[in-house]
Amino acid sequence: MPAILTARVETITADEQNGHGACRVRFFFTCPSLRPAIPVLGVYTYMIVCKPVICQFSVALLIMTLGCKKPQQPKSERTFASTACSSLAEYFPKPNSGNGELFFGSDQAEWERNYLQHMQEPPLYACGSQFDTQPVYRFLWDRSLSKPIAVRVVVHPNGAGTLYVRELAHCCMIPPPKRGEKAQTWDEWLTLDTEKEVELSIDQTQPITTQFQTVFHHPFDPRPIGNTTDGSDWIFESRVDRRYRLRDFRNIPPESARNLGLFLVRDLAAVPIQQSEIY
Numbered sequence: 001m002p003a004i005l006t007a008r009v010e011t012i013t014a015d016e017q018n019g020h021g022a023c024r025v026r027f028f029f030t031c032p033s034l035r036p037a038i039p040v041l042g043v044y045t046y047m048i049v050c051k052p053v054i055c056q057f058s059v060a061l062l063i064m065t066l067g068c069k070k071p072q073q074p075k076s077e078r079t080f081a082s083t084a085c086s087s088l089a090e091y092f093p094k095p096n097s098g099n100g101e102l103f104f105g106s107d108q109a110e111w112e113r114n115y116l117q118h119m120q121e122p123p124l125y126a127c128g129s130q131f132d133t134q135p136v137y138r139f140l141w142d143r144s145l146s147k148p149i150a151v152r153v154v155v156h157p158n159g160a161g162t163l164y165v166r167e168l169a170h171c172c173m174i175p176p177p178k179r180g181e182k183a184q185t186w187d188e189w190l191t192l193d194t195e196k197e198v199e200l201s202i203d204q205t206q207p208i209t210t211q212f213q214t215v216f217h218h219p220f221d222p223r224p225i226g227n228t229t230d231g232s233d234w235i236f237e238s239r240v241d242r243r244y245r246l247r248d249f250r251n252i253p254p255e256s257a258r259n260l261g262l263f264l265v266r267d268l269a270a271v272p273i274q275q276s277e278i279y
Contacts, residue, residue: 082243085127091116092125092246103233103250112140112235115148118190119166124239125246130154131239137212139264140235146277147171147193151264153200153208161205165269167194198268211260212238216245218254232279234261251279 083093091113095105102108113123122129124138135155142148148171152164169191177183200208215236234253238245249257262278265271 082238082240082245085132085239085242085244086125087127089123089126091123093244101246102235102248108233112142112233114186115142115168115190116140116150118186119148119150119168119192120195121150121152121166124237125244127242132242135209135240136238137209138237139261140237141232141261141265142171142235143232143277143279144172149194149265149269149271151269153205153264155205155209159202159205161200161208163198163200163264163268165194165196165198165265165271166192167271169193194271196269198270200268204268208260208264211256211263212236215254215257215260216247218247218256234258236260 086093092102092109095101095109102112116123121138122131124131124136131154134157136152137155138150138152140148140150147168149165149167152166153161154164155161170189174184174186174189216238231251234249234257236245236247236249236257247257253261262273266273
């Protein structure tokens, strides 16, 4: 099925580039069967120009036919069930494995893994850790224009819990270096901005685990994924008795997922979130 390639041009001011104006072009692939347009993760082209106000660039037009791949969608009710943890050090199950999937499959799994590793967050899908005996739940909030946040709740044998919150200093791709400077590495770009622990009582912990179960059993919504080319993923995971669960809601989470995510981030973790940052 043919795909349509479009581009959006964003202007960077002269001050941001040491006196030289620049344009940033973000490319989108649009499939007729898929709405909205899906930005190609990490594909940015920067063009430095001599004039600080007018962005001048030439575009070579390449016409091609691409195979439009629909987002990964569970095929049956079996995907609601938990799956055994993996013997490999994997963060997420393989696409089409029937074990729960991220919306954009293996490419997104690699993207989220990079975030979680720089947050120093462990893989819940992998066996052989303390989570083999301790129930653990995690919410990863990945927004295309805001800093990624992960909130993990570990349940102790007495029923109380500990909440761990990690927020990165930046999101998205590494920007181009300024003139005369060296390009940053992922380790330099994805540093921790927030890292803290919060002790939870039994009365606080038990409702959280119940709300996670509600989110995992929410039916898959046939509605469109939202009218925005920028987006968000509300990703929920759990490991209980060596069994793993995963749900990813793209752009429009159900009320139960939205309420749980915001409760973990704003109320319990006390991360300041503006209304414009909720998407």
